[in-house]
Each structure stands twice: as structure tokens, then as C-alpha cells.
Amino acid sequence: MTNAATGLPFDDIRNLVKDIPGPDHDAVAACRAREGQLTKPPGALGRLESISEWLCAWQAQHPPKSERVVVAVFAGNHGVVAQGVAAYPQEVTAQMVANFQNDGAAVNQICKSFDLGLKVFELALEKPTRDITQDAALDEAECAATMAYGMEATEGCDILCVGEMGIGNTTIAAAICHGLFGGEAQDWVGPGTGVDSEGLKRKADAVRRAVALHKAHLDDPLEVLRRLGGRELAAMAGAVLAARLQRIPVILDGYVATAAAAVLFAMRPDALEHCVAGHLSAEPAHRRLLEKLGLKPVLELGMRLGEGSGAAMAAGIVKAAAKLHSGMATFASAGVSNKEA
Numbered sequence: 001m002t003n004a005a006t007g008l009p010f011d012d013i014r015n016l017v018k019d020i021p022g023p024d025h026d027a028v029a030a031c032r033a034r035e036g037q038l039t040k041p042p043g044a045l046g047r048l049e050s051i052s053e054w055l056c057a058w059q060a061q062h063p064p065k066s067e068r069v070v071v072a073v074f075a076g077n078h079g080v081v082a083q084g085v086a087a088y089p090q091e092v093t094a095q096m097v098a099n100f101q102n103d104g105a106a107v108n109q110i111c112k113s114f115d116l117g118l119k120v121f122e123l124a125l126e127k128p129t130r131d132i133t134q135d136a137a138l139d140e141a142e143c144a145a146t147m148a149y150g151m152e153a154t155e156g157c158d159i160l161c162v163g164e165m166g167i168g169n170t171t172i173a174a175a176i177c178h179g180l181f182g183g184e185a186q187d188w189v190g191p192g193t194g195v196d197s198e199g200l201k202r203k204a205d206a207v208r209r210a211v212a213l214h215k216a217h218l219d220d221p222l223e224v225l226r227r228l229g230g231r232e233l234a235a236m237a238g239a240v241l242a243a244r245l246q247r248i249p250v251i252l253d254g255y256v257a258t259a260a261a262a263v264l265f266a267m268r269p270d271a272l273e274h275c276v277a278g279h280l281s282a283e284p285a286h287r288r289l290l291e292k293l294g295l296k297p298v299l300e301l302g303m304r305l306g307e308g309s310g311a312a313m314a315a316g317i318v319k320a321a322a323k324l325h326s327g328m329a330t331f332a333s334a335g336v337s338n339k340e341a
Contacts, residue, residue: 009144010222013241017267020244023057030062037330041339051276051298051318052325055159058249058274065158066322069315070117071107071308072153072160072239073100076124076232078168079131083206085171087194093167094125096307100165107163107307114316116161118308119153123231132175132210136227143226143234150235151242160243161278161315162261163253163308164232167193170283173259175207175228177285179218180266181292185211190255190283221266229260236260244274251318253311254281254304258289265293276318279303279310 031053036042043049055064075097081090099105100120111118123146129137138146154160166172170192177188185208189200210228217223225234237260243250252258252275264271277290280297282304290297298314331338 009141013144013147013222014267016241016245017264017271020241020268020271021247023273024060027056027060027062028053031056031064031325034062034330035325037332038325038328039331039334039336040328045324048317048321048324051321054276055249055318055322058247059158060247063326064322066319068117068157069114069159069319070119070153070157070161071111071163071312071315072119072121073107073163073165073308074121074123074150074232074235074239075165076169076230077128077166078172078230079128079137080133080171080206080210081128081168082131083133083202085195085199085203085206086168087192087199088167090128090167093165096165097122097125100307105307106305107309107312110309110312114312114319116312116315117157121150121153121235123149123235129230132172132228133206133213136214137229138226138231138234140226143222143229146231146234147238147241150238153239154242154246154248157248159249159251159315159318160239161251161253161308161311162236162239162257163306163311164236164256165307166230166232166256169230169232169256171203171206172228172230172233173256174203174285175210176224176233176259177262177289178207178211179214179224179228180221180262187288188285190285192283221263224266225263233260237263240264240272240275244271248274250275251278251298251311251314252276252295253278253308254306255283255286255289256306257311258286258293258295262289262293276314278312278314281310
């Protein structure tokens, strides 16, 4: 896919993507050296060992930090809901934001369980994006500004979990994936919050019509985002990009958050190496999308709630991996005999 310069707001985003840092190889080497001295057989902690190494690589330090883990939930509304693609009315988005703020949602309880911070970003809920079957969801300036707003989510954290809330946004995620990766519209749609078989047909039809309408512009991933996306997806893409620039590892939530991140992958295939997939959503197309991105989920619990819940659950595992690596004794410090040479 091409990233041609336009002289417009997206140029700033393109330039940032060109300048993203790579992993810190010295931190990785230090991590591996300590891992080999910890009081356990080599490889005995399985993927937990690779997670601690991943943290070091993208935090550019050893040992890794996990004291300030933040779950950022971005909320937006979508004009495509007028196409009958959602099981719940659009006002539920604002009602759930209030629930987050009042400590009443699932993600609140998960955050308390693992001592995670929670930030909720409300994105002009009173003004849904334009219906993607009839127009571009956002103009370029709106989309770039929303990405820039999402970049603020990284402030003061060691690890960032990215999630969302938005009635109708699994349709948006499906449209983005269809626009980026092709296939058939029905390959990318699923029940979301629980639409019936007729609702599923409406979703696939809306995705098909939207991608056909914007087809001439879909060779540019940022155009895919602004034409087929939404405010919370643009903000999540901005947050993921900012985290890379600031050397903050990212845990992605489910299908919608991963679709937002996929825009960066389409711009640059190594753009998501600082990310892990928190879980495998029960939304059917999430597996297909993770395979496209080369991401292996940390958890597979059959969850499909959104609101950052899967990423927050995975954060407990990531925090444990960091603590294991940093806190375990070495053979020498514990006076334990190591494996004979």
C-alpha cells in the first residue's frame, strides 16, 4: 500500500510512522543473561519468559517496569448504526461511559483485581461520525486531530492497554479489515454485541456497500481509517503509535482495537512489534485478523465484551512475567546449585 504525501494533516502521521524506533538489543541481551541465572530450569516459564524479554526490548531497559499499567478506553458513536447493524441503541455508548466513570463496569473490576489504572476518553458522543455507506466517516483534519488526541493516553504509564466502547463499532472494524485486507465482507463481520441472523446480513451488506463506495481511496491505510473508521478507532491508532515512539509496550484488546492498530501495520509491517494481543475474542474475524498481523493472543477465554476487558485480563499475566523476571533469585544469590555444565 502506498503512503503518498498529500501536504495535508496526514503527512505528520506518515512522518511519525517513518521514524518509529526499533527494539533495544542491549536490553534484550541483559534480559536473556539474567533469565539464564534464575532459579528454574531453562524455559520452564514458557511464554512468560518471552513476555519479559518483549517488555525489555520495547521499554529499552532492564529490568522491565510494570508498576504503572494503564487501560485506556476510547468511546465513540457511528452513523452506520442507522443501517440496523447494532443490537443496542446508540445511547448505550454514553451510558456505558458513565458506568465506567462510576466504577460499575467489568473493566473496573478487572483493573482493581490487578492494580491497573483506567482512563476513559469520550469522543464527541453527541456527534456520531457520518454513515460510511453514504460518506466518509471523518475528514482528514478530524481524523488526524483525533489520532493526536489518542496520543495523550500514553502519559505516565509503563505499559498501555488499549480498548474501546462504541455501539456499531464491530461493523466499523469489519469495514476497515475488508478495506485493508480484501476478501469478502462476510469474512469480517460477526455478531458483535448479539445481532441476530438478519442483523448479521445487514452488517455484511453495510460493509460491502461502504467498501465499494470508497474503493478508489483504499490504497492508503490512513484513508481507510478516515473513510471507514470512527473516532475511537482513530484515537486508538494514535495511542498505539505514540506508545511506539515513547517506548511503551502495548496490550491490544479485541477485534475493534486490533482493527485500529492494523492501519499502522498496513503502513509499515513492523509497526506493531511493540504490541501483544491481549486475548482472542469470540468475535469470529478476530482470529483471522491476528493471523494477518502475526500476533499471538496471551489469553483465550471466549470473551467478547470490549471495553479493554481482555487487554486488562492479559495485563495481569504481563505484570506477573515482569515480576518473575525481576524478583526471582538467581542460583548464586539463593545458594542453589545450578545445572552442571
